[in-house]
Amino acid sequence: MSNSDVNISRRSFVEKSATAAAALTIAPGMFLHTVAEAKPADQAVSSAVRWGMLIDTAKCASGCTACVSACNTENGIASHDRPRTDQQWIRKVTLRDKQTKHEISLPMLCQHCEKPPCVDVCPTGASFKRDDGIVLVDRHICIGCRYCMMACPYKARSFAHETVDATVDHQPRGKGTVESCTMCVHRVDEGGTPACVEACSEAEHGAMIFGDIKNPDSEISKQLLKHGGKQIRADLGLNTGVRYRGI
Amino acid sequence: MQQLNKRMHNTLITIAGLAMLVFSAFAFAGEKPSFAPKVPHPTNGSTECVQPEDEMKKNHMNYILHQRDQTMHQGIRTKTYSLKECINCHVPENSEVRFGDDKHFCSSCHNFAAVSIDCFQCHMDRPMKGKGTQGKNPHTAQATPTADKTTISTDIADTSKSVQDTKEAGNE
Numbered sequence: 342m343s344n345s346d347v348n349i350s351r352r353s354f355v356e357k358s359a360t361a362a363a364a365l366t367i368a369p370g371m372f373l374h375t376v377a378e379a380k381p382a383d384q385a386v387s388s389a390v391r392w393g394m395l396i397d398t399a400k401c402a403s404g405c406t407a408c409v410s411a412c413n414t415e416n417g418i419a420s421h422d423r424p425r426t427d428q429q430w431i432r433k434v435t436l437r438d439k440q441t442k443h444e445i446s447l448p449m450l451c452q453h454c455e456k457p458p459c460v461d462v463c464p465t466g467a468s469f470k471r472d473d474g475i476v477l478v479d480r481h482i483c484i485g486c487r488y489c490m491m492a493c494p495y496k497a498r499s500f501a502h503e504t505v506d507a508t509v510d511h512q513p514r515g516k517g518t519v520e521s522c523t524m525c526v527h528r529v530d531e532g533g534t535p536a537c538v539e540a541c542s543e544a545e546h547g548a549m550i551f552g553d554i555k556n557p558d559s560e561i562s563k564q565l566l567k568h569g570g571k572q573i574r575a576d577l578g579l580n581t582g583v584r585y586r587g588i
Numbered sequence: 589m590q591q592l593n594k595r596m597h598n599t600l601i602t603i604a605g606l607a608m609l610v611f612s613a614f615a616f617a618g619e620k621p622s623f624a625p626k627v628p629h630p631t632n633g634s635t636e637c638v639q640p641e642d643e644m645k646k647n648h649m650n651y652i653l654h655q656r657d658q659t660m661h662q663g664i665r666t667k668t669y670s671l672k673e674c675i676n677c678h679v680p681e682n683s684e685v686r687f688g689d690d691k692h693f694c695s696s697c698h699n700f701a702a703v704s705i706d707c708f709q710c711h712m713d714r715p716m717k718g719k720g721t722q723g724k725n726p727h728t729a730q731a732t733p734t735a736d737k738t739t740i741s742t743d744i745a746d747t748s749k750s751v752q753d754t755k756e757a758g759n760e
């Protein structure tokens with residue numbers, strides 16, 4: 342199968358999405374919409390959808406960490422002042438070309454691989470991929486072995502070393518389990534946008550787009566069609582759901 | 589000697605039987621045995637749970653477990669059997685009472701029955717009622733679909749080779 346094959350069974354989705362409400366971003370931080378079309382609460386997620394992100398490194402400002410702060414607030418991630426072991430779902434990375442000294446800045450997070458190595462190695466089934474492509478840890482059954490952290494090529498996962506004093510009820514997190522970006526699944530299931538994408542837009546950078554890459558009419562698919570979107574470490578053949586421009 | 593032993597045995601059985609009768613008469617005297625824990629009722633004044641009380645007492649864990657797997661793996665987010673809704677309904681908002689305290693809805697029984705649960709090592713033991721997330725902004729710019737077949741051909745290059753030096757900004 343080709344690495345860019347994100348279009349499986351689009352036809353069925355197009356049929357279902359004929360009634361989808363129109364929603365449009367008109368300016369950074371501003372959303373023009375009628376109704377946010379969310380899946381009914383009693384309906385299971387479907388493989389007719391694949392959630393993804395497109396990140397434009399040209400728009401990502403070096404030094405800006407709006408996405409990181411938004412993620413931490415949204416998911417109740419607090420620092421213990423121990424950077425080596427603090428949990429981190431999204432981080433800013435600067436890439437510098439040694440020859441030209443050219444630097445680019447980008448957010449790095451779980452790439453929501455179509456063929457996720459973290460799922461392959463998990464001995465308990467705690468690491469899994471939802472039908473809509475979002476890769477999660479079921480912390481109810483995670484034993485904290487951290488195999489998945491070793492397997493992930495993107496250093497996307499963290500281990501909760503210390504007791505978590507919960508501050509949010511939509512994202513239960515606890516000591517002794519592995520965690521990573523959930524693509525704000527609690528928001529997405531209700532028709533919302535991940536907190537980082539929203540924050541980037543509010544900071545007027547608009548470097549991140551979120552959407553359904555199987556739906557040809559979504560903003561992300563249009564942008565991908567027009568500009569392409571590269572995978573980091575495409576050589577691994579994981580078909581990541583998070584794509585980048587300008588790398 | 590054997591005769592005497594037998595008589596003593598019979599007497600003992602009779603005494604035991606009488607004691608049981610007397611005891612059970614006391615036990616049934618009141619409506620409720622006094623040692624049962626007092627479980628806090630819903631804060632919204634409702635007197636009915638999502639299932640009859642007896643059923644909930646016996647099987648609430650099965651309902652919650654079933655819902656847990658459905659929510660986690662299939663994104664089914666109905667509220668009826670969600671743990672979050674137990675808390676929203678049975679623990680007063682802005683409550684200072686935390687899990688572990690005899691007054692907490694879950695602890696009131698679990699402490700009594702000496703059943704240790706680890707739900708609240710991760711889950712909130714008091715209602716948040718949506719605080720902490722806005723989460724409603726739409727993400728999709730969807731028009732009425734016209735074409736049913738488009739090819740997305742993304743340029744997939746091996747970016748690993750162009751990345752020569754990286755430095756990472758730490759978590760805040």
Ligand code: SF4
Pocket residue numbers: 450451452453454457458459460476492493494495496497498521
């Ligand atoms: S980026 Fe890492 S954690 Fe995320 S799906 Fe891929 S392998 Fe798993």
Ligand code: SF4
Pocket residue numbers: 462463464465466467468478482483484485486487488489490518519
């Ligand atoms: S740490 Fe948890 S999710 Fe990761 S491989 Fe082990 S059991 Fe699976």
